[in-house]
Amino acid sequence: MTDSRPTVVIAATLDTKGVEVAFVRREFERRGVGVTVIDCGILGEAGTAASFTRADVARAGGGDLAAMRASRDRASAIPTMIRGLEAILRNLLSQGQVAGYFGLGGGTNAALASAAFAQLPFGVPKMLVSTVACGNTRPFVGIKDVMLVHSVVDILGLNAFLEDVLVRAVTAFCALVAAPPAAAVGVGRPCIGMTTFGSTTEGAMIAHDKLIGDYDVLAFHARGIGGEAMEAFVREGRIQGVLDLTTTEVADELVGGICSAGPNRLSAAAETGVPQVVLPGAIDMVNFGPPATVPERFKGRIFTSHTPHATLLRTTAEENAAIGEFIAAKLNRARGPVAVVLPLRGFSAYDIVGGPFFDPDADAAFCAALAAKLDPAIPLERIDAHINDRAVIDRATALLTAMISSSNRLEAP
Amino acid sequence: MTDSRPTVVIAATLDTKGVEVAFVRREFERRGVGVTVIDCGILGEAGTAASFTRADVARAGGGDLAAMRASRDRASAIPTMIRGLEAILRNLLSQGQVAGYFGLGGGTNAALASAAFAQLPFGVPKMLVSTVACGNTRPFVGIKDVMLVHSVVDILGLNAFLEDVLVRAVTAFCALVAAPPAAAVGVGRPCIGMTTFGSTTEGAMIAHDKLIGDYDVLAFHARGIGGEAMEAFVREGRIQGVLDLTTTEVADELVGGICSAGPNRLSAAAETGVPQVVLPGAIDMVNFGPPATVPERFKGRIFTSHTPHATLLRTTAEENAAIGEFIAAKLNRARGPVAVVLPLRGFSAYDIVGGPFFDPDADAAFCAALAAKLDPAIPLERIDAHINDRAVIDRATALLTAMISSSNRLEAP
Incomplete structure (x- = not known):
């Protein structure tokens, strides 16, 4: 991480979302926006490279990846990976390294996004591309200024329709990242x-x-x-x-x-x-x-x-x-x-x-x-x-x- | 409507959302994007100018504004205004005049957005800025590729926080409008x-x-x-x-x-x-x-x-x-x-x-x-x-x- 410009953070389970994350990263980079990928997967192998590997995340969350993989206990492993993501994100934030958080996928990946959103101040761009945008979104949005993009189709492999949805989401997100920060709120009238x-x-x-x-x-x-x-x-x-x-x-x-x-x-x-x-x-x-x-x-x-x-x-x-x-x-x-x-x-x-x-x-x-x-x-x-x-x-x-x-x-x- | 470039369509009840719609229109126009405002209000007076007045909408929906105002029967008036919005939108679409639909507000205004989204093909930008982005979004999103922006605060008058949320939403939407249309889906592999x-x-x-x-x-x-x-x-x-x-x-x-x-x-x-x-x-x-x-x-x-x-x-x-x-x-x-x-x-x-x-x-x-x-x-x-x-x-x-x-x-x- 020698480049000190803030980057868009994407956390995902790279065993199941490797191809999709690689596609999104390429689209960001084509537009001159850097990406920090955090792999929160546990099983299988990462389908694309990550700036923070699953071992990094497990360690930051106080867990041991090898032990979690051996036990195959997904229910207890996910909270550890979420704690690790939160710790890494707080550290990046304190260094002014976070240009925004871009999430994609349902289930576990939406839960990762939700945990990330909760760490980010208002005004920092937050987006989740998912089928969960249609349904009860309260667990994912909470009190945060999140943008939800309904992917209509599942994020399960690439196809022309999904690629179009993802490209448009990245396009909108890059505009948010490039926009000047909002004027400080509350400096004027009470x-x-x-x-x-x-x-x-x-x-x-x-x-x-x-x-x-x-x-x-x-x-x-x-x-x-x-x-x-x-x-x-x-x-x-x-x-x-x-x-x-x-x-x-x-x-x-x-x-x-x-x-x-x-x-x-x-x-x-x-x-x-x-x-x-x-x-x-x-x-x-x-x-x-x-x-x-x-x-x-x-x-x-x-x-x-x-x-x-x-x-x-x-x-x-x-x-x-x-x-x-x-x-x-x-x-x-x-x-x-x-x-x-x-x-x-x-x-x-x-x-x-x-x-x-x-x-x-x-x-x-x-x-x-x-x-x-x-x-x-x-x-x-x-x-x-x-x-x-x-x-x-x-x-x-x-x-x-x-x-x-x-x-x-x-x-x- | 002599300008033939497609514009962003905003339908709203301008008796309650006049100030907010005027603010959003100004932000679009500052970025070189034209706006067509459709007033779907019934009571009170429009708080800003509209390209299609409430009388136009009522007529397009097969109703009579004066009669609806006299009866003050909001429950039966809203479906008429929604039918009118749908008819106007279909007409604009057939003329290639719709660059996207930008909705704001909850309740009736979210219902207007929902009806508009249902008229628009996939790929045409669709956004709703609202507190309803947090909760059960199915009535508003349906099967469409909608972007929901959680406003956190109610869209009830302008304030520094809400203005910031709206400016960021407009910024993202303008990027979507400016993006080249997606490659036609389904021309390659079945x-x-x-x-x-x-x-x-x-x-x-x-x-x-x-x-x-x-x-x-x-x-x-x-x-x-x-x-x-x-x-x-x-x-x-x-x-x-x-x-x-x-x-x-x-x-x-x-x-x-x-x-x-x-x-x-x-x-x-x-x-x-x-x-x-x-x-x-x-x-x-x-x-x-x-x-x-x-x-x-x-x-x-x-x-x-x-x-x-x-x-x-x-x-x-x-x-x-x-x-x-x-x-x-x-x-x-x-x-x-x-x-x-x-x-x-x-x-x-x-x-x-x-x-x-x-x-x-x-x-x-x-x-x-x-x-x-x-x-x-x-x-x-x-x-x-x-x-x-x-x-x-x-x-x-x-x-x-x-x-x-x-x-x-x-x-x-």
């Missing part, structure tokens, strides 16, 4: 992260229009990955204030819907001291896919259809109380400024007078449980309006911008 | 379509190595979209012979798994007269996601875990008989040459002596039902070996290549 959902969009639009100009506003779609991404952005220092309008992911986490952001939702701002204003947006609902996918234990409950692909379950008073206690516990740990705004006339476009989820008693159970558990030092405001009403949004944004200004003053020299 | 699966990969690799050189081999991963794509490729004349090694999608269609390719699987080759050799690859299994997602009606059945994300259900003798009858009925309609090869020692890597799905009686039920219903004029060969054994693959490929040669001779002048 950035506010806001959680949104279809049924809180009206409120989100009002908030956006109020804040924009003085602030950059990043909207995160609260369907699980959105909340995870916002938490990560807060920890990375990309966000200076959180308008947590849509905490619905907590309902999915506690009741068992498909839009959970995990148990650590509402943790990042609290732990880092970033100012946050929290509302109960869409906690009246738990998300499922098409009706047939709703678990049978919810039979007899109140549902409504958002789209043919999205079925919503109305939360009960008991569930709402649990959600309130969960949120209170998270906010009580906050090291920075925090406030709660409770709209008394409904938490979503479905939870509104005449709407299918309108249930003031269930909403009141949330408010009571949260108020009972919340640290009395945390401001809690009840507003006799709906979450999408201007009165609620005006107050929430006013609280947040005051907190951000005050934080900035405290931090000024 | 192309064989082959269906594969993890548990038939060994057989598929043997077949690939036997066929490659004389044929281009396109492998389709038989998880639903793969079978659909192969059927489409056959109808488009991209494939001159089908090695249907892995008919497992029929099991998912009949029993209720997640990898169905729909009721029209095994129809395209039969209807177009393309030669096909059919085997029962992986019909011993029905596919589900993680264990918790398996419907309760299958409680007490035999399962095995392929990965933590893929749970397999063993088919019963009754189910196998139904699968056999389904396949026989499809093949009986074939206008071209067809043959069936039945391996007697198991249909997948799990259905093998000592494997979790080994069940010769269930396999025999498939063979008996298929043989009973199959047109006696169709050759049916039983081979005392496993589906991944060389004896089975050698015979299947020999039958297929003989059929293709014979078809070519018949068609020669």
